Amino acid sequence: MGDHLARAEDFENKAEKKLSGWGLFGSKFEDAADLFDKSANSYKLAKSWDKAGSTYIKLANCNLKLESKHEAAQAYVDAAHCYKKTNINESVSCLDNAVNIFCEIGRLSMAARYLKEIAELYESEQNIEQAVVYYEKSADFYENEEVNTSANQCKQKVAQFSAQLEQYQRSIEIYEDIARQSLSNNLLKYGVKGHLLNAGICQLCKDDVIAITNALERYQDLDPTFSGTREYRLLADIAAAIDEEDVGKFTEVIKEFDSMTPLDSWKTTLLLRVKEKLKAKELEEDDLT
Amino acid sequence: MAASDPNKLMAKADKQTRLSLTRWSADWKSATVLYEQAANGFRVAKDYENAKIAYEKASKGQEMLSSPWDAAKHMESAAALAKDLRHWQEVVDFYRRASELYMECGRPQPASDALAKGARALEDSMSEEAIQLYTDACTILEDDGREQMAFDLYRAATNVYIKLEKYTDAASFMLRLGLAADKCNATNSQCKAYLNAIVIYLYAHDFIQAEKCYNDCSQIDAFLRSDQNRCASKLLAAYRDGDVEEIKRIAQSSVISHLDHVIVKLARKLPTGDVSALKAEDEEEALDENDLT
Numbered sequence: 001m002g003d004h005l006a007r008a009e010d011f012e013n014k015a016e017k018k019l020s021g022w023g024l025f026g027s028k029f030e031d032a033a034d035l036f037d038k039s040a041n042s043y044k045l046a047k048s049w050d051k052a053g054s055t056y057i058k059l060a061n062c063n064l065k066l067e068s069k070h071e072a073a074q075a076y077v078d079a080a081h082c083y084k085k086t087n088i089n090e091s092v093s094c095l096d097n098a099v100n101i102f103c104e105i106g107r108l109s110m111a112a113r114y115l116k117e118i119a120e121l122y123e124s125e126q127n128i129e130q131a132v133v134y135y136e137k138s139a140d141f142y143e144n145e146e147v148n149t150s151a152n153q154c155k156q157k158v159a160q161f162s163a164q165l166e167q168y169q170r171s172i173e174i175y176e177d178i179a180r181q182s183l184s185n186n187l188l189k190y191g192v193k194g195h196l197l198n199a200g201i202c203q204l205c206k207d208d209v210i211a212i213t214n215a216l217e218r219y220q221d222l223d224p225t226f227s228g229t230r231e232y233r234l235l236a237d238i239a240a241a242i243d244e245e246d247v248g249k250f251t252e253v254i255k256e257f258d259s260m261t262p263l264d265s266w267k268t269t270l271l272l273r274v275k276e277k278l279k280a281k282e283l284e285e286d287d288l289t
Numbered sequence: 290m291a292a293s294d295p296n297k298l299m300a301k302a303d304k305q306t307r308l309s310l311t312r313w314s315a316d317w318k319s320a321t322v323l324y325e326q327a328a329n330g331f332r333v334a335k336d337y338e339n340a341k342i343a344y345e346k347a348s349k350g351q352e353m354l355s356s357p358w359d360a361a362k363h364m365e366s367a368a369a370l371a372k373d374l375r376h377w378q379e380v381v382d383f384y385r386r387a388s389e390l391y392m393e394c395g396r397p398q399p400a401s402d403a404l405a406k407g408a409r410a411l412e413d414s415m416s417e418e419a420i421q422l423y424t425d426a427c428t429i430l431e432d433d434g435r436e437q438m439a440f441d442l443y444r445a446a447t448n449v450y451i452k453l454e455k456y457t458d459a460a461s462f463m464l465r466l467g468l469a470a471d472k473c474n475a476t477n478s479q480c481k482a483y484l485n486a487i488v489i490y491l492y493a494h495d496f497i498q499a500e501k502c503y504n505d506c507s508q509i510d511a512f513l514r515s516d517q518n519r520c521a522s523k524l525l526a527a528y529r530d531g532d533v534e535e536i537k538r539i540a541q542s543s544v545i546s547h548l549d550h551v552i553v554k555l556a557r558k559l560p561t562g563d564v565s566a567l568k569a570e571d572e573e574e575a576l577d578e579n580d581l582t
Contacts, residue, residue, distance in 0.1 A: 106329035224553040225546045
């Protein structure tokens, strides 16, 4: 380990010396870039992540001087991957730089990929608001490049987090849009009921029985097979339970569905919100009597 | 920043393609690079109108440099921007041009894909044109012996025809899918296509054509032994008997549910006309046969 560290420092010092010396036609930047690359690799082997990251940034600067923008962007990405282990903010900053360069050179699909990576970093830090911003940007870029599968993955993340942030209408629109797109694809059409279930659960969270009923009619019109699914049954039964303000029935319906298709944590969280509202209503009724 | 100002890049590129006293031939190589950079700059700045123009010029440049593949790529980019700007006629023209350029470099698959992208973009705004693009996209793949790659295009075209209520054309396209599926032994798709066609005819209340279609398709061994055949047979029998309840029951069956969602929608609305009239006609024919006078 110490051996790698010593080599890394040696390469870095040589690179710095190259930069401060004289060079012909930018050759000093080429030589320095080569040495910074070796240095960064050695730092990585020594698991000295911060130093590796800062060295990759120096490499990126050399590549920018050489007008090698693609290599510069890649160096920023490498720096970000090193910082990811120790300093999330630095990692995000490096990825942001990489994205800007990829945009400049027209590699929008690469930019989209790293915007998604930034979003994932924010997600891992529980910074949901920022994650949503970057997932949206990524989806936008992927859509421009007509990479619809990746765009939809990012949109689903936006929908998921928007619902967590109680922006239900936004979630509903995304899930319905993805369902609509999936219908015309023979491979994706079997996932439509899942998207419509997610949209339906968001409708339930809005606490408007008429809106739920209208939505279910709309979903039937969108996908005629939906009315025969357990997902439709679940939504319809929950809507009925809410209408009747019957917490017992609500719980029973969900328990029955969960016994066959376990609900994930996202659905459980939202359905708990619905249940809390329903309980509150029931208590209000009791207070009035 | 000045160096990468897309407007300046465009102006510089235009200069290099114009002939003057000092420039006797256009420098397309340098100009094309500049057009590409400008297009990119405009696109990132969300100035789609100028980005589209720059991509068009970049495409022209790549053509002049005998690089039809890159020219086609730029044309597709211009088309995508025209779509965002809702310039529908340009969408048609650009995707068609991209397709021609792909064909120029002997790449039928991307040529077909380009037309299909155009068709998808135009489904709502210029449905007739969308159908034409889908048809041409299918033809390219058929000519290249890649029918299997065209299945989704046949379905998409059928959906547009149904939206336009051109049911006979929709059914014809489904039969065309059946033929393509037959060529590449895709039995399941073939049988579904035939059942789709029969459902479409029934929805259009053309029982005679539906029955004729069923009889023709039953000449094919694969269809004769399929679940789709049994379903079609029951459906037509229910029509002959004027049994509305049975028609509705069959329309809810799993065989129908596994068809394309647009067709399922039609099936769930069956019967669309008066089926008792069909039964009356049937009885009259039976009487005629036994009439000895």
